[in-house]
Amino acid sequence: MSEPLLEVRDLKKHFPVASLLFGKVRGWVKAVDGISFTINAGETLGLVGESGCGKTTTSKLILAAEEPTAGAIEFEGRNIVDLTDRDLMDYRRKVQVVFQDPYSSLSPRMRIGEIIGEPIQTHERVSLGEVRTRVGELLELVGLRPDMARLFPHEFSGGQRQRLAIARALSTNARLIVLDEPVSALDVSIRAHIIGLLEEIQARLGVSYLFIAHDLAAIAHISQQIAVMYLGKLVEVTDSLELCANPLHPYTKALFAASLPSHPDEEMKEIVLSGEVPSALNPPSGCRFHPRCPFVMPRCSKREPDLVEVSPGHKVACYLY
C-alpha cells in the first residue's frame, strides 16, 4: 500500500441562502456535508455522482478555491486551512486542475507557450530559455509537438486542447491533479486517447488524480478507489474492481443498473429509481436516499446511517449491512 497524499476528514461546506428582502439568511444548502476520504500517492480516486450531489464543491474545496465550513483537508500531513499565504501558494503549485470544457479553460488570446509557461514563471525563478525547454518537454509528454508552442488554442481540436490543459496542470510538477469530468465533452474515439494518456502519465510521474465523473465505466477504468456521492454525503467507498463486482449501497446498485449495456443481449438488473434528486436546501430526514430507495425500511427516515466498513476496505452507509 502506498502512503496517503491527501486526507479529507469530515469536510463540510454549507452555503447560506439569503431571502430577497434584507438579505436575511433563511436556510443553508449543505453542498458537502461531512465527507472523508484518502487519496494515496500515485493513485486515482474516482468520485462519482449525479449533478448537484456536491462533486464540484468538493473539488473546489480541495483546490483551496472555497473555504470549508468545517473539517480538515490534510495534504502531506498539514491541514491546508491553517496554511500561511506563502505555503498556500506552494500548495496550489502542487495541486492542479483540468476542467471539463477545453474550449473555455484555455485563454483564446494567449499562445500555447504562454499558457503552459505561465504557471512555471509564477512559481519558480527560471530563465525564459528554461521555460521554453520545459514547455517543449511538456508538449511532448502529452503527445503534441514542441513547435506547437507558438500556436493559439483555436488551432487545436477538442482532444488536443484537453492535452494542453493536462500539460498546463503538469507544468509545475503537481502531485495531485483534480480532473473534473475531463472526457465528458469529447467524442468517444478521443476519450480513449485521453484516458490512456492520463494512465500513462501517472505510471511515469507518480502523480495522483481525483477523477470526477458521472460515467461509471470510465471512472472504474482509471481509478483504484471509487467514492460514490449522493446529496453531499459519501454513500460507498471501496476499491474500483470490488465496487464493480459487488456494489452494496442501493444507490450504487441503481447507478450500475442505469449504466448502459455494452452489447444488445446484456441482461441488466434494472433498478429504476423513482423520482429525482431532492433539493440540497431541504434534504430528506435520516438517510438522504430513502425517498427513492427500493429497499427502504422504517428506520431509514429516522436516523442517518454512518459510513462503516463492512468488509476489509469496503465502506458503505446503509442499514442493510
Add this chain to the structure above:
Amino acid sequence: MVKAVDGISFSLEAGETFGLVGESGCGKTTTCHSIVHLLPPSARIVSGRIELAGEDLVSKSQREMQKVRGRQIATILQDPMASLDPLFSIYNQVAEPAYYHQALRGSKLRHRVKELLAAVRIPSPEARMKEYPHQMSGGMRQRIVGAVAQAGGPKIIIADEPTTNLDVTIQLQYLNLLKDLQRASGVALIFVTHNLGIVAKMCDKVAVMYAGKIVEMQPVRGLFYHPRHPYTRALLDSIPKLGTKEPLYGIPGQPPDLADLPTGCSFHPRCQHASDRCRNQEPCEQSIGNGGTARCWLASEEFARE
C-alpha cells in the same frame, strides 16, 4: 461547398427503432433536419428522395411541411429548454399539436393533454399543466417534450441525442419511457446518438455514419457481434467496459474536415488496415448478408470478427 450528408440511403418500418450513430460533425443531425425541412438557409438538398409512406417529402413546400411536422414526424431535441417556450404554460405547449393536427377542442383537448402528461409520468398532471417550464426539473422538461412530440399522433419520432443532458438514473427512466410510448402507440423512432450503449438498449437497426456517409448498416446484434467496417470496430473497442481495466483502443488521428476530405475512403488515414486501394478508390456499398451493408473494401466474410 461542404457535403455534410453525401448519398445515404436507409429505410424505416412502422414501429421500428433506427439508430444513427457517429461522432460530432459526421452528418447525423443534418440528416434529421433534411427529413423535416429544417435545414439552415445556406444548406440545400442537392439530390435524393425522402419518402414517407410512398409520398416524397423533398419536393414539398414549407407550407405543406407544416402538415407533416408534428402530425407525421415529430422531433425531440437534446436541450428541452430550447424546445419549450418559457412564456407558455405546459398545457398550451402540449395542447398545440393536438389542437392543430388532431382538431381537438374544449374538454376533449383538456382530457387529451392530461392523458399525454400522465403517459410521460408527470405526477398530478392536472396541477402541473398550469405551470411553466422553469418550474420543472431537467428530466421532467424532457418528458414534457416527449408529450408534445406524441400530441400530434406522429408515425415517426426523431430523437436527436435526447438524453445527453440528463443524469444517468434519469436517462434510464427516459429511455424506458420512450420504449413504453413506442409499445403503446406503435410509433417508429429514429434515434440519433454517439452513445453505443443507448444503441444496444434501444435500437433494432443501426447505421454508423462517418464524414457524411453511412459506412455500415446492420441489425443491432450483427453490428455489435460482427462489425464489418474498421471504424465500427474501433468505436466498439474505444468504450470502457465495466469491471475490466483492459487498455482502450484510441482511433488515431482526427475526424476529417468535411471541406477537405481525404481521397478514396474517408476513413483511410485513421484505419489500421488501409491499403493503396483504400487511398485511391472510394469503396462502394457492399452487401454483407443479414440485410446489412458496409462501405469498405475489406468487408468480406473473412474479415468478420468472431
